[in-house]
Amino acid sequence: MTSVPLSQPLSPGALESSRSVSRWQQVRRRLNGRAYIGGTLVAIAILAAVFAPLLAPADPEYADITIRLKPPAWQSGGSTTYLLGTDALGRDLLSRIIYGARTSLMISVTAVILAALIGVTLGLIAGYYGGTIDLVVMRMVDIMFAFPFLLLAITWMAIFSPGQRNVIAILVLTGWATFARLTRGQVLTMKEREYVIAARVLGASNDRLIRRHVLPNLIPTIIVIGTMTLAQFILAEAALSFLGLGVPPQTPTWGGLVNEGRDYITQAWWIETFPGIAIVLTVSGIGLLGDWMRDVLDPRLRSL
Amino acid sequence: MSSYLIKRIVASLFAIWGVATLTFFLLRVTADPAVLLVGEQATPERIAEVRTRLGLDQPLLVQYVDFLKGVVTLDFGDSYRFNEPAMHMVIERLPTSLKLASAAFLVALLVSIPLAIASAVWRDTPIDYIASFISFVGFAVPAFWLGAMSILLFSVRLGWLPSSGTGGIRYYILPTLTLATWPLGQFTRLLRSELLNVFHEDYIRTARAKGLREHRIVIGHALKNAFLPVLTLIGISFGSLLGGAIITEIIFAWPGLGRLVVQATLNRDFPLIESSVILLASGFVIINLIVDLLYGVLDPRIKLS
Numbered sequence A: 001m002t003s004v005p006l007s008q009p010l011s012p013g014a015l016e017s018s019r020s021v022s023r024w025q026q027v028r029r030r031l032n033g034r035a036y037i038g039g040t041l042v043a044i045a046i047l048a049a050v051f052a053p054l055l056a057p058a059d060p061e062y063a064d065i066t067i068r069l070k071p072p073a074w075q076s077g078g079s080t081t082y083l084l085g086t087d088a089l090g091r092d093l094l095s096r097i098i099y100g101a102r103t104s105l106m107i108s109v110t111a112v113i114l115a116a117l118i119g120v121t122l123g124l125i126a127g128y129y130g131g132t133i134d135l136v137v138m139r140m141v142d143i144m145f146a147f148p149f150l151l152l153a154i155t156w157m158a159i160f161s162p163g164q165r166n167v168i169a170i171l172v173l174t175g176w177a178t179f180a181r182l183t184r185g186q187v188l189t190m191k192e193r194e195y196v197i198a199a200r201v202l203g204a205s206n207d208r209l210i211r212r213h214v215l216p217n218l219i220p221t222i223i224v225i226g227t228m229t230l231a232q233f234i235l236a237e238a239a240l241s242f243l244g245l246g247v248p249p250q251t252p253t254w255g256g257l258v259n260e261g262r263d264y265i266t267q268a269w270w271i272e273t274f275p276g277i278a279i280v281l282t283v284s285g286i287g288l289l290g291d292w293m294r295d296v297l298d299p300r301l302r303s304l
Numbered sequence B: 001m002s003s004y005l006i007k008r009i010v011a012s013l014f015a016i017w018g019v020a021t022l023t024f025f026l027l028r029v030t031a032d033p034a035v036l037l038v039g040e041q042a043t044p045e046r047i048a049e050v051r052t053r054l055g056l057d058q059p060l061l062v063q064y065v066d067f068l069k070g071v072v073t074l075d076f077g078d079s080y081r082f083n084e085p086a087m088h089m090v091i092e093r094l095p096t097s098l099k100l101a102s103a104a105f106l107v108a109l110l111v112s113i114p115l116a117i118a119s120a121v122w123r124d125t126p127i128d129y130i131a132s133f134i135s136f137v138g139f140a141v142p143a144f145w146l147g148a149m150s151i152l153l154f155s156v157r158l159g160w161l162p163s164s165g166t167g168g169i170r171y172y173i174l175p176t177l178t179l180a181t182w183p184l185g186q187f188t189r190l191l192r193s194e195l196l197n198v199f200h201e202d203y204i205r206t207a208r209a210k211g212l213r214e215h216r217i218v219i220g221h222a223l224k225n226a227f228l229p230v231l232t233l234i235g236i237s238f239g240s241l242l243g244g245a246i247i248t249e250i251i252f253a254w255p256g257l258g259r260l261v262v263q264a265t266l267n268r269d270f271p272l273i274e275s276s277v278i279l280l281a282s283g284f285v286i287i288n289l290i291v292d293l294l295y296g297v298l299d300p301r302i303k304l305s
Helices: A012-029 A033-050 A093-129 A131-146 A149-159 A164-191 A194-201 A206-242 A254-262 A269-297 A299-303 B002-028 B033-038 B044-054 B060-073 B086-121 B126-140 B143-157 B170-198 B202-209 B214-251 B257-266 B270-298
Strands: none
Touching (some): A033 A093, A093 A131, A093 A164, A093 A206, A093 A254, A131 B002, A131 B214, A131 B270, A149 A164, A149 B002, A149 B214, A164 A206, A194 A206, A206 A254, A206 A269, A206 B143, A254 A269, A254 B143, A269 B143, B002 B270, B033 B044, B086 B126, B086 B257, B086 B270, B126 B170, B143 B170, B170 B214, B214 B257, B214 B270
């Protein structure tokens, strides 16, 4: 028999590289239909957001009342200048949807990053140090979970004037708790793992323990939760704008466009239909991508 | 058990206090409801008079203590705009909202349980794909758009169903389905994946080896065990259902709490806002407490301590 004796020590470098290669291969091997479709949808939304001025056929805020409520190009009375038709003020709907991607993604991505930073930091501290600080943080999490989101959002937006910054604020305020709770849970189990105990016995400081041993192992969870939260935030931002409590109506947002379309439902079905499709496709894309990342990175989160 | 119960109740009360306090301070740092009530053109004397009548000229701490008394007695005074006891107004509208929410909840449960079982038993068949599709619609389609589209199709185009108001059962169909889509998708997805996990357990193999009929294995053994996580989700989704109900009520002009809350907020009608927030948050906290306690009853392995 020529098998390698089990006791033969592997050099740390060899172990490292073999593991990282296999993980990368694992990710590539698991690229599947869901990943491709999700990735494509998300890429389209990001491209629309970033290159809105280049892609939009018209100025999204230019109104011309003489061409109001023009139907999409393929319907009688439509023209190819206004592919998806025009709204009640004669603005090009396609351009408004493309610019809407910008508003929607900018708000949701910023909010997810801030919520993750705050939530993960508090969850780390609470889980790692325990005691009073843990109690305080977890009670705050309980309060946030008990506060019906839409009620808090409506109250908040009525108090502070509607606008992008306040939409971000309300999303962060409600979103950090999920990150904090999951991070804390993971840190609690991680604290008992051999490698953390070993590092502590070797005299690593708390700071170093968190930075080198705890945080890196949290990253897959954070990415997965962040993706799912991003989908939720896009829907929440749209809901707020739909209620007229989000971004002021002259800035195009998907939810705001659907709301505008409500008044013209009998005459102009396209105004509320197309922005909604943009929301559904983007959220679907993020969802598919999130599902796939969860299976690859952290299958334990499947029940979420 | 009893010490666990006390701990959970104390934590629940604390959460309600936190929501109440947050609401109070959020409302008090804002623009003055007195100005909104008497209009921008009113004289400063008139505004001051209204402030005094509403008790808004008191020091913040005095107002807070009064407010906490209100939380305990569930009485926040009269609505600024309607001059009626605010809590009374909220409770009056509550049944209309609850009817819609329970109808949606019932639809979600009645459809999701058989659907999840079918898709777990006949995995990767058309029924499984239909179930995945429904879960996905629940995840990715915003309720307000689904409601708007269903009005466009079934009320405007086909003229089959009314688009707004209340009345007979026909008025329930569109709002109920709109509101049910989200929990329906969530329940189906979770129950399906729990069932698939449970199918690998030893006791299912034992049941099979005993020669039990397949439907007894699935219903009697697998479903019982797979349902526990769904129970937690049901408790949590209650809060989201309330939020969804607000939007659904606005789309379909359903005369429930939703519209009252939005109007109250825009009018800065403090007593009305406070009454609805406290009532809804307490409902949410109590339902989750019950779910936690049920857990111990349904699954004796979990010791409540």
